[in-house]
Amino acid sequence: MATNVQDIITKYNKDKTRLMDVLIDVQSEHGYIPKDITKEIARELDISHVDVEQTMSFYHFFSETPTGKYAIFLNDSAVANMMGRQKVKETFERETGIKFGNVTPDGAIGLFDTSCIGMNDQEPAALINGRVFTNLTPFRVKEILRDIKDGKAVEEMYSAAFGDGENRNELIKSVVQNNIRKKGPILSEDYTPGIVIWKKLPEMTPEQVIDEVKKSNIRGRGGAGFPTGLKWEFCRKAAGEKKYIFCNADEGEPGTFKDRVILTERPKLLFEGMVIAGYAVGATEGIVYVRHEYTYLKNYLENLLQGARDRNLLGKNIGGIEGFDFDIRLQFGAGAYVCGEESALIESSEGKRGEPRDRPPFPVEKGYLGMPTVVNNVETLCSVVKVLLNGGEWYAKFGTKDSSGTKLMSISGDCKYPGVYEVEWGFSVKDILEMAGADEDRVQAVQVGGPSGSLIGPDEFSRTLCFADLATGGSLIIIDNSRDLLTDIVLNFTEFFVEESCGSCSTCRNIPNMMKLKLEKILDARGIAQDITDLEEWGKVLKVSRCGLGQTAGNPILTSIKNFRHLYEEKIQKDKDYDTEFDMAAAVKASCEAAGRIPNLN
Amino acid sequence: MSTLVKFKIDGVECMAERGTYIVEAARENGIYIPTLCNIRGVKPRGSCRICTVLVNSRPMSACTTPVTDGMEIINDTPEINDTRKSIIEVLFVEGNHFCPSCEKSGNCELQALAYRFQMMVPRFPYIFPNKTVDASNPKIIKDHNRCILCKRCIRAIKTDDGKNVFAFKKRGMKLEIIIDPELGDNFTDELAQKAVEICPVGAILPREKGYQIPIGKRKYDQVVIGSDIEKK
Secondary structure, eight states, X not given: OHXXXXXXXXXXXXXXXXXXXXXXXXXXXXXXXXXXXXXXXXXXXXXXXXXXXXXXXXXTTOOSSOOXXXXXXXXXXXXXXXXXXXXXXXXXXXXXXXXXXXXXXXXXEEEEEESOOSOGGGOSOEEETTEEXXXXXXXXXXXXXXXXXXXXXXXXXXXXXXXXXXXXXXXXXXXXXXXEEEOOTTTOSOOOTTHIIIIIGGGOOHHHHHHXXXXXXXXXXXXXXXXXXXXXXXXXXXXXXXXXXXXXXXXXXXXXXHHHHHHHHOHHHHXXXXXXXXXXXXXXXXXXXXXXXXGXXXXXHHHHHHHXXXXXXXXXXXXXXXXXXXXXXXXXXXXXXXXXXXXHHHHHHTTXXXXXXXXXXXXXXXOGGGSOEEEEEHHHHHHHHHHHHHOHHHHHTSBOSSSBSEEXXXXXXXXXXXXXXXXXXXXXXXXXXXXXXXXXXXXXXXXXXXXXXXXXXXXXXXXXXXXXXXXXXSEEEXXXXXXXXXXXXXXXXXXXXXXXXXSOSHHHHHHHHHHHHHHHHHHTTOOOHHHHHHHHHHHHHGGGSSSHHHHHTTHHHHHHHHHOHHHHHHHSOTTOSOOOOOOXXXXXXXXXXXXXXXXXXX | OOOEEEEEXXXXXXXXXXXXXXXXXXXXXXXXXXXXXXXXXXXXXXXXXXXEEEETTEEEETTTXXXXXXXXXXXXXXXXXXXXXXXXXXXXXXXXXXXXXXXXXXXXXHHHHHHHTTOOSOSSOOOOOOXXXXXXXXXXXXXXXXXXOOOHHHHHOBOTTOOBSEEEESOGGGOEEEEOHHHHHXXXXXXXXXXXXXXXXXXXXXXXXXXXXXXXXXXXXXXXXXXXXXXX
């Protein structure tokens, strides 16, 4: 065991900023990270033992106790539940004889919940030792458990054919389906890898590249919508001996899965986009931060990077441009939604907890290892390749005035054709519902932009998707009238925020939980009118949190009160305007039990 | 070029050295902005959010944001003060704070802020979490019931060779402070003393010592927190 750890640590040059990689390797090799190993890591990297513990305990997929020979992580997002997760879960529990959160006594199987794994178009889905299993049914669960009993390797447990496109690539071999429903400039097959690097970059100065990107008016595709050209310019002008390009492929917003499809089908486009960004800002290194849930793409992506190096699309003097050196590495996460926040992503890449930084300074001034850093979304980086290829003006013609270009939408929930749609900005929600084959008469709500976005009702379906109206990172969840909106959606999303808070801000650590308790009270028919007002007021306090996660953690409740107030009002007690929230029976339960008395509550 | 910048807090013209954090700049101008996680001389972290002010209409933590020329800062309004009060309240309910039996009573910054903001009954329900007292260290006691997770000890207490002695464990509501067993056991008296002094609440206490100053004669028994700044 000891030699393995030594090998891993040596592989990362005993560099403490690579602690994430060390822990990922140990976790995948042992199924957990035992204390004697964390001690060894601390000693070898010359850091405190608590530093190792601090990083390790932060991430969902690191464990200090064994997670079983087969570690099963079943997605518990809202859409998974809508698609029948409960029965799947019950089957797992019944057949294994253990509850979720436990490992079977023989150490064979561990059952765990996990936040959205980016498979909303093929739920219920689970990760088993890092491999994805989609469209689970109780029957399929029994098959899987039988295979486990027979001692099959996880790779041998797929019964269905592999998914479409590159999902059946020798290096992926996954049952995941792309579900590409509509193509545009990004998803188009009409692309020759390296074309911009060979044909365009050599004739352009970095400033010209930035100008072209500015002309396209493209804004960041992660959701915040910061103008990309401006970000690059800031970074180019910032002082620093080394600069970095980060690709944010940590898409953790429940309901978003478009980056999964790009990483599967257009990774070369992404890598070329990073090279262009590197050229424009004067960076020498690119890092793709990929969420843990997409580890099944690792060998495939590594292989493509090597291929790019072999063809001089990465490495030294790229595209024949003297002195232009740039290379890309992958950095995997380990299960933390907050790492999609750019500064938390940087912290994580430095081997630390994914705690967002205070800003200013912004990453373009002081980012990875203190150096100027650009963090761009997967889709943004892909788009700039097309911008350079066809010109900024060409690109700006797509979409609306303030939102140029196309947007990849991840559509899931109650519709016939869940999947990825590349549409121009400016489509209305109604258009999307039609495209996705939703029965409009039955749709009661659409969650736009994931839990951090807003829950809207039919009277707003004519609103358009663009930065000026409904801005979104691209997730749309369609909810029909068979669902209990407050329980199935709002409560699930609020629990998600409680689970995913880094805990650093006093507000985000506590208030989502306070709101959750209050929502449960209302759902339990114990609420009063004041409770609705309280929820609105408490939600406001979250706005002073440091990062976007905290600031938006109240949104599931706040936007549903705004747009579906009647659902709350129906549930509260009409005849009561004051509530002590005191439960005598509960208060005296423990003392009565201890004294062997039967409480007299009258 | 002068390195002094001009800015306004609640309409009052102020001046400070460029790059000074708003909290410090305000202090130099005799204006108190409440803080809890902040400690002078240590890199700020902005985790308690009590120092939130509006900078050009946006909420920002005053302890981490440097002043710039022409900045308009809003500090003392009923809305902002109510947000601050709600933060104090949420810190009370997430832990187990029983002031009358706490050694830190009167010297506690959380308690002092609760008095300053006239907290009566918290608007949030008490969680009464099950928390432990870690008495494994030879020099200090770590009482998790009273810890407000401000990160002061993590940020300020390092060994001679710069290693961390305190750290966070887990995340979200499960977040807690841990002490490195090895480094903590080798605490010098000075470092242990510093850890005790730096804790704004009664979460880090010295062993075998206590109540050296009687209750009633402690720091905030005499004055309201922040009044020393406002007197200037």
